[in-house]
Amino acid sequence: MNAPTKIPVASRRDFLAGSGLVIGLALPMGKAAAKAAPAGEATPFAPNAFVRIAGDNTVTVIIKHVEFGQGPATGLSTIVADELDADWGQMRIAFAPANDPLYKNLAFGTMGTGGSTAMANSWMQMRNAGASARAMLVAAAARTWGVPAAEVTVAKGVVSHGAKTATFGDLAATAATMPIPEKPTLKTPAQWTLIGRDTPKLDSLVKTNGSAQFTMDVQRPGMVVSVIEHAPAFGGTVKSVDDAAALAIPGVVAVKTIPQGVVVYAKDTFAAMKGRAALKVDWDLSKAETRSTDTMIKQYIAAAATPGVECEAEGNVATALASAAKRIEATYVFPFLAHAPMETMDAVIEPKDGGADFYAGSQFQVGDTTAVSKVLGVPFAGMTLHEQYAGGSFGRRATPDMGNAVEAAMATKAFGGTTAVKHVWTRENDIRGGRYRPLIVHTIKGGVDAKGQIVGLDAVVAGQSFMRGTGFFNPSAKFDEAMVEGLTGSAYAFPALRVGANELKNGVPTLWWRSVGNTHTAYVMETFLDRLFELGKQDPIMGRIALMKDDRAKAVLKRVAEVAGGLSAKSGRARGVAFHKSFGSYVAQIAEVSVGADKLPRVHKVWAAVDCGVPINPNVIRAQIEGGVGFGLGHALYAEITLGEGGVVQQSNFDTYRSLRMAEMPEVEVAIINSTANPTGIGEPGLPPIAPAVANAWRKLTGKVVTRLPFAHSENA
Structure with a gap:
């Protein structure tokens, strides 16, 4: 199996760049999504760009759900690949940006993963996306070869008519000029070649060889690492802090108080943890939950x-x-x-003019990104979510109040709002942190x-x-x-x-x-x-x-x-x-x-x-x-x-x-x-x-x- 490629996604412009075919699946919200397309960008492929076929013959499926080990990246790609008649070895994945009109969970009304809805809400959506791409490739081949489309066949990534053959990459540029079928013909179950059969997970290799990037792996220029000390009882607040010993730890650069607790900033995680251990905090527990x-x-x-x-x-x-x-x-x-996922709560926020880059394995992509924008006081349009692989969740990354993102954003803002901050919960934070x-x-x-x-x-x-x-x-x-x-x-x-x-x-x-x-x-x-x-x-x-x-x-x-x-x-x-x-x-x-x-x-x-x-x-x-x-x-x-x-x-x-x-x-x-x-x-x-x-x-x-x-x-x- 060819190694799957993880492609950072910043905007729909990334999907449309270069010579290739991008399929947008027309749904009832089509007009609204078309209006949301960036200025100067062609709209025939909007909304819901789920499939990208590049000149190098790779097929990239845009994944609207977080991948924390439960398999949506592979499942969604399986659906597309089957309807497209692609070869499994040419399939790739990329994570979707925070964009509700294009990528909302149809069961939620907003982007999100949970309730075991990933396959259920995407089933027909991804089938139609794959079938539309296939129909356009067939139409491109028919035009190129001057033959009836009904006589063109597709199997394992190869388009054929008699002795004539072409790869998806060969036809991508021409296929991009074909009209998008309003109601593409879907396969019958008897025609499926991948659905219902074992196929290896697309992310297994990169997770095995260590090249898959999780939020914990993200490094940004000038970045500091922050850790937090929460109150010993839920609902407690900070009364006062003696941070002298913490600031004396080599590598510690600052200590700040935010509503969630006391944050220690350092040049690396170990220094931040040592600094936190040296804190002396007086807590107000008058409104805390103190029952056993x-x-x-x-x-x-x-x-x-x-x-x-x-x-x-x-x-x-x-x-x-x-x-x-x-x-x-x-x-x-x-x-x-406790949920106790192997990767604890974490996020990297890098402020920039008019917005911020937000790196996280987000379970509520639009909700989390919106929360960060509000805390930082920047417009949502200035935010870029860089969705990462996540090391488990079991529900933990999906807080209704977007609490993980809010705390990370407050830690970033408290440090001045100009420097990239990686906010990391330790295992003790995780086990004692509630939720x-x-x-x-x-x-x-x-x-x-x-x-x-x-x-x-x-x-x-x-x-x-x-x-x-x-x-x-x-x-x-x-x-x-x-x-x-x-x-x-x-x-x-x-x-x-x-x-x-x-x-x-x-x-x-x-x-x-x-x-x-x-x-x-x-x-x-x-x-x-x-x-x-x-x-x-x-x-x-x-x-x-x-x-x-x-x-x-x-x-x-x-x-x-x-x-x-x-x-x-x-x-x-x-x-x-x-x-x-x-x-x-x-x-x-x-x-x-x-x-x-x-x-x-x-x-x-x-x-x-x-x-x-x-x-x-x-x-x-x-x-x-x-x-x-x-x-x-x-x-x-x-x-x-x-x-x-x-x-x-x-x-x-x-x-x-x-x-x-x-x-x-x-x-x-x-x-x-x-x-x-x-x-x-x-x-x-x-x-x-x-x-x-x-x-x-x-x-x-x-x-x-x-x-x-x-x-x-x-x-x-």
Whole structure:
């Protein structure tokens, strides 16, 4: 495979420069986008320039989503390459500039990556872009050779008519003069040559050989590095600073106070960190969140014992449970969780006349760039986003208030607003910095009749909403759907169901975390169902299938049972099953578990079946399921953020915020359903089933019912 080229993108002018073909996909906002084109620039290719074909025969796909390992660069390129009939070796990627009219996420209305929407919102957009390019190349060949377009064929980057052949590069200049088809002819699934087949990720080589550039790699002339000291409790502010010792550290050039904390500037990162360690800061904690985790949990448990706001109801749950032959109930506690991406929060801002260059692996490109422009007091038109590869996110880089960009911009402005500043969070900043998966408590009751059939569920959630008060929340909504998703709108049809929510105030800043509410609702639903099936003497797989109202859900559960060979395990081990639908995708998993040397679950193998619509690139799908299993398993077994006396976070790095180690990663076998439905999400749906699958196996193996995560918590000893 030829090495993919990462091309910095500053404006649409870059796409149109030189001899080549650029395809703009005409969408309903076409007139507005045409007006937005730079003066003097031809507009037939506006809006939405997604494909660039150069004279050297390379095809560059403009990627509107951040690439932090989840694979949109490869997925979007796969779609374009197939409709274009390109050879995979000629494909390249470049990241889009911050431009909503051209590159907005069609599910969000602004540029952004999240909610497993990258493929779903881009599917038809990229198919049309590739098909339009192909049609124009064919038209160019027909004109050049004087033959009917219908007789021209394209395969693996070569355009042919009998003995006559030409590469895309040969035809690019002529193709650029062809009219853009309003409705290009799309391939049928039977004609696809790349979609649905394994292709290597376009960024694997550059990430392996170290040539891929992340924000942490960016160097600018005269640049300084800044690090920040945040308050020890959330909501604290700076009262006074003694920076004498910090300024005495060789390499430290300044210390400044901004609303987020105290910033130390230095010639390199190590000097900045040493300077920060030497600071003496007096904090005002009068308005800080000073409750401990234990105190919060007691308050949350009390709230979860009340009905809350009704979110979904079917039948009369009270009557159903009162008439049940057998009943059980449980209270579940889920801790705060950090995202802990390998690359911590960072950004480089280089001020210039009338604007700034902004380097970041931005998850909300327009939102972040706008935030920087406002802090610096420069027009958005003067800003240039240089989108970088990002070393993970899991939701962390997507703050509704653009907090990461705002802090970096404030650090830049405080230094004078004339020098390039690389603002870097250390691991301790990251682990103690908030924006966690919220602390959540569930109470749930259920029962079965004399025949062992489930008669109803009554579930209540208590927790805080990170959505309320942001642009992502409808202020007239009675409850936050992110708190209860997975309980509401589930794949199961219960005779009676009630879901309630109690929204509590909390000063700990929280955020979406990979799979959002599904991270805890799937655990509650799937572990409680297993207990009800045992109570009613039902098979856990057949019992689920009988409750399911969706044939795709049933097919996925049947498939995972088939590839795993059922739930029987050899002596000393047990298997558990779990299913969950999230982000439009269906995932079922079976985990095989034994008792580890640390008396915690040792997961040997996980079988997974997934239906995420048309499987654009199975290689990426498998990788995301494997990643979801590893990420979800590590957090379920070991991870939690706890606040001690005074609201101080007790964890600081990976020694105290435990992650899954390589030797602990189970073997993962993934079966992908060859669906014909439109593509849905895959970055997040692989995570929710793993923890309940392990918990169900663990209960079968040891008899222990784990209702407080992580498994390593002392209550589970």
